[in-house]
Amino acid sequence: MKPLTRxxxxxxxIAATAGVAGVAVADRLARRYGLLPPDxxxxxxxGETLTYAAQRxxxxxxxxxxxxxxxxxxxPFLNPVAPPTDAFKQSQANGFSDWRLAVDGMVAHPGSFSxxxxxxxxxxxxxxxxxxxxxxxxxxxxxxxxxxxxxxEVGVHPQARYVAYFSIEHDWWDSMDMGDALxxxxxxxxxxxxxxxxxxFGGPLRMRxxxxxxYKNVKYITRLTVTDSMKGIRNGLGSAAxxxxxxxxxxx
Amino acid sequence: MVRVTHWLTVIAFFALLIxxxxxxxxxxxxxxxxxxxxxxxxxxxxxxxxxxxxxxxxYKFEMPDENGWSxxxxxxxxWLLVLTGFVYxxxxxxxxxxxxxxxxxxxxxSWRDYRxxxxxxxxxEKPDAAEARSYNAVQRATYxxxxxxxxxxxxxxxxxxxxxxxxxxxxxxxxxxxRQTARTLHFFVSWALVLFVVxxxxxxxxxxxxxxxxxxxxxxxxxxxxx
Numbered sequence: 001m002k003p004l005t006r007x008x009x010x011x012x013x014i015a016a017t018a019g020v021a022g023v024a025v026a027d028r029l030a031r032r033y034g035l036l037p038p039d040x041x042x043x044x045x046x047g048e049t050l051t052y053a054a055q056r057x058x059x060x061x062x063x064x065x066x067x068x069x070x071x072x073x074x075x076p077f078l079n080p081v082a083p084p085t086d087a088f089k090q091s092q093a094n095g096f097s098d099w100r101l102a103v104d105g106m107v108a109h110p111g112s113f114s115x116x117x118x119x120x121x122x123x124x125x126x127x128x129x130x131x132x133x134x135x136x137x138x139x140x141x142x143x144x145x146x147x148x149x150x151x152x153e154v155g156v157h158p159q160a161r162y163v164a165y166f167s168i169e170h171d172w173w174d175s176m177d178m179g180d181a182l183x184x185x186x187x188x189x190x191x192x193x194x195x196x197x198x199x200x201f202g203g204p205l206r207m208r209x210x211x212x213x214x215y216k217n218v219k220y221i222t223r224l225t226v227t228d229s230m231k232g233i234r235n236g237l238g239s240a241a242x243x244x245x246x247x248x249x250x251x252x
Numbered sequence: 253m254v255r256v257t258h259w260l261t262v263i264a265f266f267a268l269l270i271x272x273x274x275x276x277x278x279x280x281x282x283x284x285x286x287x288x289x290x291x292x293x294x295x296x297x298x299x300x301x302x303x304x305x306x307x308x309x310x311y312k313f314e315m316p317d318e319n320g321w322s323x324x325x326x327x328x329x330x331w332l333l334v335l336t337g338f339v340y341x342x343x344x345x346x347x348x349x350x351x352x353x354x355x356x357x358x359x360x361x362s363w364r365d366y367r368x369x370x371x372x373x374x375x376x377e378k379p380d381a382a383e384a385r386s387y388n389a390v391q392r393a394t395y396x397x398x399x400x401x402x403x404x405x406x407x408x409x410x411x412x413x414x415x416x417x418x419x420x421x422x423x424x425x426x427x428x429x430x431r432q433t434a435r436t437l438h439f440f441v442s443w444a445l446v447l448f449v450v451x452x453x454x455x456x457x458x459x460x461x462x463x464x465x466x467x468x469x470x471x472x473x474x475x476x477x478x479x
Binding site for chain 1: 275276278279281286287288289290291292304306307319320321322323324325327328329330331413414415416417418419420421422425431432435
């Protein structure tokens with residue numbers, strides 16, 4: 001090791017000061033441009049923040065890869081979920097005709113939609129891959145109504161930053177930023193491979209966020225809440241996932 | 253700076269290795285191509301129990317599911333590796349470390365040089381004073397392959413599994429032949445890096461573990477100051 005000369009001491013001092021100032025400036029910029037995820041605290045916060053900010057800078061409007069029809073998986077893997085609750089079984093007995101999607105929070109006209117209502121709005125389809133955090137994946141055609149169209153119907157306040165979405169099943173919920181909520185491929189999905197969306201795959205209504213991993217694609221959606229902060233919603237971390245260690249942003 | 257980045261990389265490497273193995277346990281099956289799941293034919297299966305009940309492994313036993321913190325740790329450590337790598341690359345280009353210590357020295361670029369080094373090492377000949385202070389031809393080639401080949405490739409194959417990154421840059425996964433191919437290659441390259449670390453540590457032990465560690469921590473080698 002070289003002896004600590006005055007020159008080295010001054011150089012190190014300048015470098016350390018520049019480093020601290022750099023982090024402070026980066027933090028302010030990240031706040032201004034909405035580059036901080038709701039789970040930005042704790043020991044894994046820096047990694048999560050870097051990932052989320054980098055992806056938002058790299059490709060805010062990029063489209064998830066789509067595939068030719070010939071690549072649709074013949075036998076997509078049905079990821080088992082907990083047995084349905086009574087509320088779900090009751091609606092299933094009625095053929096989901098009474099299924100409602102409530103939209104509330106920072107919107108001009110809170111409302112509620114049946115699956116039939118959604119089907120009369122814009123219809124979009126995409127052939128995209130579902131990739132699970134475990135490592136497996138499959139490709140399917142997903143048919144549904146863009147969240148974007150539902151939000152236009154209810155009128156979103158300009159200060160809105162997130163859309164939280166809730167399943168009929170207890171403690172199953174998640175959220176996404178407006179970048180993903182307004183993204184053309186983010187669908188309230190009610191159809192799959194030219195048929196109704198099967199219950200096992202999330203029917204009657206599943207959130208499809210193809211630029212993120214499988215666990216963001218919550219099944220059995222009954223409510224959307226538009227908000228400017230995730231702090232006041234349930235655990236305040238933006239989704240049920242960070243409680244179990246799973247990051248809020250799953251675009252990786 | 254080279255020593256600081258070396259030890260940061262060691263931390264990142266072990267964090268990535270442990271968390272990566274935990275993630276593999278949740279689905280110890282590998283595939284070629286774009287898609288793969290328990291309904292498709294695997295390329296190969298690691299014969300261990302899984303941490304998820306939905307994977308048929310032949311074991312009745314389920315491993316504890318540690319994916320939560322493993323994923324947080326994996327991606328944070330990946331950032332540490334990438335940022336450290338940038339600092340190291342800039343520094344070693346600027347300081348001459350790259351040109352002086354890593355590029356094969358002039359007159360040491362023939363097959364005979366590599367064969368000589370291997371022969372000397374296998375016969376366990378003591379290196380002379382000049383050799384002991386600089387990397388030999390095989391070391392230089394290995395470090396170059398690891399630093400500019402394997403590490404960038406493991407980062408690339410990792411990113412090729414990211415749905416948001418491949419949305420922005422689809423060629424990164426298409427060039428590899430699909431998402432599952434990227435995952436399988438990521439697995440292989442990780443083991444190539446483990447092999448490198450095992451050999452690296454073995455060679456250090458043969459050269460004298462304590463003196464080599466002291467050199468890499470403090471920069472001092474016996475009889476010479478080296479920062």
